[in-house]
Amino acid sequence: MGRSTKVTNAIRALRFAHGEMTQADLAARIGVTRQTVIAIEQGRYSPSLEMAFQIARALEVPLDAVFQYPDEAA
Amino acid sequence: MTMTERTVWATLVVFPLVGLVYFTVILTQAADRPLEEVSWVTPMLWAWGSLIVFIILGVIASAIATGIKAEVAGEKPDFEDGDERDKLIERFGNARAYTMSSLGGFVATILLMLDVDRFWPANTLFLAGLLAGVIAAGSRIHAYRTGL
DSSP, X not given: OOOOOSOEXXXXXXXXXXXXXXXXXXXXXHTSOHHHXXXXXXXXOOOOHHHXXXXXXXXXXXXXXXXXXXXXXX | OXXXXXXXXXXXXXXXXXXXXXXXXXXXXXXXXXXXXXXXXXXXXXXXXXXXXXXXXXXXXXXHHHHHHHHHHTOOOOOSSOOHHHHHHHHHHHHHHHHHHHHHXXXXXXXHXXXXXXXXXXXXXXXXXXXXXXXXXXXXXXXXXXXX
């Protein structure tokens, strides 16, 4: 039943680029548990649109710099 | 592991354990008499009571484990009632359990229509309740581990 999402993300790289922000720091900023940040980074959970915007805002980048969705034709 | 996930693990242990003890008591009695003559009301009340008490103890143990782990890691313990992922996983588990509960209710209704001894519908509902609890907790743990 478990499925990996097709949505990929660059959260890990962006965290390091953003002053080596820890998973705990990001989790605290967006109001979730560290385990949820880990699950998103590993592609085991697709966040809600609202949380996605919060992540992008916390990392100070546009939404599509954080999350990518593969082209169906590719 | 969050406190919510630890609590789900506790539930996953408690439901089968209580069910195993209950049905062992019932089947032990049934060794020397027909199932319809087995005394099941008191064991079932004990089973429900134990279920509630053990789940409460599981929540307390989860909170203690969360506090100790955070203390060791030098972090602030998170005792909150889960975030959006926890809530989504909970809804997913409950939806799975609903199917089993409905099936149990349906079978129990059929048994009542057939006017069988009340032992059968009561224990069908009890078993369905236990299985629903196991399915809910098992689905949630699977979702936590492999994704949703």
